[in-house]
Amino acid sequence: MKEKIKRIAEEFRYFIKSLLDVMFVGGRWFYVWMSCLTVLALTGFAGYVIQIQEGLVVTNMREQVSWGFYISNFTFFVGVAAAAVLLVIPAYLYHFRAIKKITALGELLAVTAVSMAIMFVFVDLGRPDRVWHMTPFPGTLNFPGSILAWDMIVLNAYLFLNLIIAAYLGNRRYYGKEPKRRFIIPLILLSIPLAISVHTVTAFVYNGMAARPFWNASILAPRFLASAFCSGPALMIIIFQVLRKQMDFRIEDSAIFKLAEIIAYAMAINLFLMLAEIYKEYYSNTLHLSPMKYLYEGLHGHNELVPWIWTAIIFNVTGFILFLVPGTRKNFITLNIGCVLIITGIWIEKGMGLIIPGFIPDTLGEIYEYMPSVTEVMISAGILAAGAMIYTLLVRAVIALDTGRVRHPGTPLTFYDEDRL
Amino acid sequence: MKKRFSRRDFIKITAVGAGAAVIPGCSNTITWEEFFQTNFKEMSPQEIKHLLAGLEEKYTKEYGVKFTVKATPAREGVVFGYALDLSRCIGCRRCVYACVKENNPSRDVQIQWIRVLRMKKGEFNLEESEHYYDPDKVPEDGYFYVPVQCQQCENPPCVKACPVKATWKDPDGITVIDYNWCIGCRFCMAACPYRARKFNWTKPLIPKDEMNTDTHYLGNRPRMKGVVEKCTFCVQRSRDGRYPACVEACPVGARKFGNLLDKESEIRYILENFRTFRLKEDLNTQPKFFYFFSLGWG
Numbered sequence: 001m002k003e004k005i006k007r008i009a010e011e012f013r014y015f016i017k018s019l020l021d022v023m024f025v026g027g028r029w030f031y032v033w034m035s036c037l038t039v040l041a042l043t044g045f046a047g048y049v050i051q052i053q054e055g056l057v058v059t060n061m062r063e064q065v066s067w068g069f070y071i072s073n074f075t076f077f078v079g080v081a082a083a084a085v086l087l088v089i090p091a092y093l094y095h096f097r098a099i100k101k102i103t104a105l106g107e108l109l110a111v112t113a114v115s116m117a118i119m120f121v122f123v124d125l126g127r128p129d130r131v132w133h134m135t136p137f138p139g140t141l142n143f144p145g146s147i148l149a150w151d152m153i154v155l156n157a158y159l160f161l162n163l164i165i166a167a168y169l170g171n172r173r174y175y176g177k178e179p180k181r182r183f184i185i186p187l188i189l190l191s192i193p194l195a196i197s198v199h200t201v202t203a204f205v206y207n208g209m210a211a212r213p214f215w216n217a218s219i220l221a222p223r224f225l226a227s228a229f230c231s232g233p234a235l236m237i238i239i240f241q242v243l244r245k246q247m248d249f250r251i252e253d254s255a256i257f258k259l260a261e262i263i264a265y266a267m268a269i270n271l272f273l274m275l276a277e278i279y280k281e282y283y284s285n286t287l288h289l290s291p292m293k294y295l296y297e298g299l300h301g302h303n304e305l306v307p308w309i310w311t312a313i314i315f316n317v318t319g320f321i322l323f324l325v326p327g328t329r330k331n332f333i334t335l336n337i338g339c340v341l342i343i344t345g346i347w348i349e350k351g352m353g354l355i356i357p358g359f360i361p362d363t364l365g366e367i368y369e370y371m372p373s374v375t376e377v378m379i380s381a382g383i384l385a386a387g388a389m390i391y392t393l394l395v396r397a398v399i400a401l402d403t404g405r406v407r408h409p410g411t412p413l414t415f416y417d418e419d420r421l
Numbered sequence: 422m423k424k425r426f427s428r429r430d431f432i433k434i435t436a437v438g439a440g441a442a443v444i445p446g447c448s449n450t451i452t453w454e455e456f457f458q459t460n461f462k463e464m465s466p467q468e469i470k471h472l473l474a475g476l477e478e479k480y481t482k483e484y485g486v487k488f489t490v491k492a493t494p495a496r497e498g499v500v501f502g503y504a505l506d507l508s509r510c511i512g513c514r515r516c517v518y519a520c521v522k523e524n525n526p527s528r529d530v531q532i533q534w535i536r537v538l539r540m541k542k543g544e545f546n547l548e549e550s551e552h553y554y555d556p557d558k559v560p561e562d563g564y565f566y567v568p569v570q571c572q573q574c575e576n577p578p579c580v581k582a583c584p585v586k587a588t589w590k591d592p593d594g595i596t597v598i599d600y601n602w603c604i605g606c607r608f609c610m611a612a613c614p615y616r617a618r619k620f621n622w623t624k625p626l627i628p629k630d631e632m633n634t635d636t637h638y639l640g641n642r643p644r645m646k647g648v649v650e651k652c653t654f655c656v657q658r659s660r661d662g663r664y665p666a667c668v669e670a671c672p673v674g675a676r677k678f679g680n681l682l683d684k685e686s687e688i689r690y691i692l693e694n695f696r697t698f699r700l701k702e703d704l705n706t707q708p709k710f711f712y713f714f715s716l717g718w719g
Binding site (some may be wrong): 006054055056057059061062063064065067124125126127128131132133134138139141142145146147148149152190205206209210211212287290330358359361362363364365366 | 441456459460462463497530536538546547548549550552569576582583584585586587602603604605606607608609611612613614615616619620621622624625646648649704707
């Protein structure tokens with residue numbers, strides 16, 4: 001008995017040590033990258049300490065615009081998280097092999113993006129010390145009444161489901177065994193509706209408020225999904241190229257081009273839904289047009305968001321054309337330009353461009369123009385850096401497990417032949 | 422006799438370890454007992470008594486004046502209603518100042534529960550209204566005034582929005598907030614169609630000599646940084662049979678208040694004999710705050 005415990009402890013120590021070695025030991029660029037992220041994350045943390053001490057008065061949010069940059073970023077990252085499903089569907093339903101290899105990386109991106117989304121909500125809370133009130137016990141979660149309660153539940157469920165899938169797949173690789181299909185396939189299939197519901201429920205948070213005509217349109221949730229299927233894969237295309245260059249990670253061009261093609265379709269739907277929204281408000285021309293007017297052309301001389309949204313539109317349309325034409329889609333220079341354009345475009349459209357006009361004009365008709373304060377930008381950049389750090393470390397672990405650099409001493413290296421360079 | 426394992430015990434046990442890292446940063450004045458406090462609606466009468474005594478002591482110490490904190494519950498057979506006579510209102514904002522004096526909102530950053538909108542005669546468009554009118558004399562020619570505060574909806578979107586049940590509608594129709602339970606997510610502010618809800622963006626600042634020390638747990642007791650607050654029809658007064666401060670302060674008698682269930686009340690007389698309307702009726706919030714006109718001109 002004692003012997004057995006000792007052996008297990010020894011094995012566990014070996015596992016942790018080899019994992020930490022691949023996660024934290026790297027080349028020069030790895031250290032430069034991680035140092036920059038650490039500095040950013042610490043700056044953000046310092047900003048948060050100030051915000052805790054002074055209160056949310058250090059942001060530019062006020063009574064009129066009571067949600068701002070944090071909730072904007074929250075919305076964007078929920079979208080990125082939901083898009084991981086895009087890799088899972090073709091991989092497991094249609095057995096598209098090239099994409100199957102990268103599914104785990106997409107799932108890790110989902111884990112990271114959900115973590116970031118949760119961090120963005122957390123820094124937006126006036127009383128973070130009371131966040132435990134959002135549990136059914138010992139707190140008093142308002143379920144099913146409050147859609148925010150639903151959102152908290154699906155976000156956490158999605159986070160843990162993806163963690164379980166990734167951990168299980170990693171565990172099997174470590175011991176050199178094929179994953180048990182009867183166990184993993186149901187979990188993966190479950191992650192598909194959950195990814196869609198994560199984004200739908202987040203859309204419903206805004207959508208359900210009759211007080212805010214800009215959000216109170218049934219097109220909101222479908223548009224959320226369409227735009228998520230643009231930004232998430234665009235981010236993945238860039239990440240995969242970096243990994244391919246920097247680490248022993250193989251991905252075929254065909255998988256990348258397939259993703260770009262999917263983005264083109266999703267962007268087509270997104271732009272169509274945007275036009276449908278614009279038509280409805282402008283043609284009926286009621287007072288509910290005001291927030292949209294503020295966004296696209298300015299209202300009563302207030303127009304701070306106008307350059308933002310037009311940047312987003314130009315970027316999205318350009319990205320769409322680049323990804324629609326096979327020639328530019330399959331050229332890595334134009335492909336990457338397209339990715340950057342689309343990520344930025346959707347970040348504006350699903351962030352500031354969606355949240356802020358909901359509050360302008362406010363419910364009593366006042367206009368208060370909002371732009372994030374320095375502290376808000378600092379804290380948000382800190383969360384971004386923390387997310388990039390989490391992803392970098394997770395990806396290093398997964399790739400090491402995939403290629404057998406971290407493996408159980410009893411697993412033969414030949415098991416990993418297919419995945420090594 | 423076996424002691425039941427209560428919610429309170431559970432929180433104490435689990436949070437002692439887990440909470441240690443989080444709490445000290447959040448506020449300089451928060452105590453362990455406050456941190457572990459349960460939702461007001463789930464407290465026993467003993468727990469409430471203990472809580473109120475503790476708060477009285479805390480506020481008395483903090484502000485150097487003697488405080489009373491009560492938690493008078495809603496009276497049976499009472500549902501409060503409010504009516505505002507737009508034909509008499511002169512836009513003097515005395516209601517606003519009386520409310521501030523009564524309800525202990527922050528003076529710096531300024532929080533006011535009542536907003537008076539100035540409208541051009543001939544239209545009723547909130548977007549065209551002026552919130553910051555500042556003439557030498559009111560009323561001004563060509564304008565009328567619309568004071569807006571919490572409309573005490575029968576169907577309140579804010580209550581539905583709250584993820585932690587920190588706000589609810591009491592049986593007398595008043596929507597109240599447990600300031601000790603609110604997590605400050607501000608979803609209720611986004612959901613409110615009347616901009617009734619205000620947030621404490623920083624620690625509220627109130628000069629000691631301006632503090633109203635006759636307070637209610639769900640009403641005008643001092644608030645803390647990071648929580649939402651709003652008009653409660655002066656729950657600390659109305660549940661004791663007094664008028665809200667704004668009703669008393671109005672120099673032209675434009676503000677009427679009473680029990681909607683009492684057939685003899687002034688509010689019922691107004692509803693039965695005048696033409697009334699409510700703000701944003703199309704949202705089906707069903708406010709218990711009515712606007713009416715007693716004069717045909719002026």
